[in-house]
Amino acid sequence: MTTTPLVSERIGQFFLGEDRLEYTxxxxxxxxxxxxxxxxxxRRMHQPLARALAAQGxxxxxxxxLGHGRSDRPADPLVYSMTAFGEQVLALLDHLGADQAVIGGTSLGANVSLEVAVLAPERVRGLLVEMPVLDNALEFGLVVFGPMMLCARYLPFTVGALRRVTRPVPRGLVPFWAGIVLDTLDQRPAAMAATLHGIIFGRIAPPSRQRREITAPTMVVGHxxxxxxxxxDAAMLAEEVPGARFVRAxxxxxxxxAPQRLDAEAADFATSCWETPPAERRSGS
Structure with missing residues (x-):
């Protein structure tokens, strides 16, 4: 059995106006x-992958x-959108002094990564996209997340009751992914309603025309x-982005x-994005 080498871990924060965002x-x-x-x-959901990638340099x-985890959670739906989330990632890069980065994410994070690639393509060294939410997912997404938004807005005691039950459970005493589920259920009704409202009624992802103009190396993981x-949706995105690679989980x-195979795929991809000069990777050698 292999183990991931230990790497340094540091928690930081930065501000966008009055709003505080936290990162690791x-x-x-x-x-x-x-x-x-x-x-x-x-963000802790990506801890295992982050450690695996850091172990590879x-x-x-x-x-x-904003509205998630340990960052601030305003109750104003106007501050939540895919574009705003993309701008938060770019603000993080500015805060860190990073000119470029491989941008990746899961589900919402996948769509945010696409927004970053459209907003500032010169900042994106590569895209590592898992489970994008595009045309084929919209109806089912509305069925799932629409009632959640309505409950948070009009039946806030349901969200509050879940929070009271889940918050006291020590995360160190439960399996990792059980802890992630508990953290996800730890919501504040007004902020949850605002977040879902901003996402559901905003644009879900850049349109196909913009996705086809992405030049960064891209790895798409579909389930x-x-x-x-x-x-x-994942396969469609892989076809739209020139030279993208599709990996089927x-x-x-x-x-x-059982993350070993996909961790290795992600590490090889991220490493290759940094080993290949930008001029070469965009010319599609």
Missing amino acids: EYGAGGRWVVLVHGQLMP CHVVTLDL PADPIHPAA RSILEWRV
């Missing part, structure tokens, strides 16, 4: 990788977007039998419970 750094050096969490989930940063994140849970 893993490793050191100039090979920056930023990982963005899924919707309503904390990457300087990894996981960020809690079979996942209605919220159909493999068809064996199951929805593979990267969570």
Whole structure:
């Protein structure tokens, strides 16, 4: 059984106006990788992958977007959108003094990564995208997240009750992914409603025309039998982005419970983004 080498880990914060955002750094050096969490989930969900990438020489940063994890959670839906989340990632790069980074994420984080590539392509060394939410996922996403938004808005006691039950559970006493589920259920009703409102009623991702103009090296990971994140969306994105590589996970849970194969794929991809000069990688050698 192999173990991941120990790497340094540091918690930091920065401000956008009055709003505070928190992040964790893993490793050191100039090979920056930023990982963005899924919707309503904390940045800690990417801790295993961040440690694996840092062990391969990457300087990894996981960020809690506004409204998530340990970052501030305003109750104003106007501050939440995919574009605003992309701008938060760019503000993180500015704060860190990183000119470029491989930007990656899961679900919401995948779409935010695409927004960063559209907003500031010169800052994106590569894209590591898992479970993007595009055309094939919209109806099911509305069915799942629409009622959650309505409950948070009009039945806030339901969200508050879950928070009171889950918050006292010591995270160190439960398995890692059980702790992530508990953290995800630890929501504040007004902020949760505002976050979901901003996401549901804003643009979900850059349109296909803009996705086809992305020049950064891209690795797309899709899952079979996942209605919220159909493999068809991941495959479509891989076809749209020139030269993108599509990796099919064996199951929805593979990267969570048996991550060795996909961790290795991600590490090889991130490393290759930094080993290949930008001029070469965009010319599609």
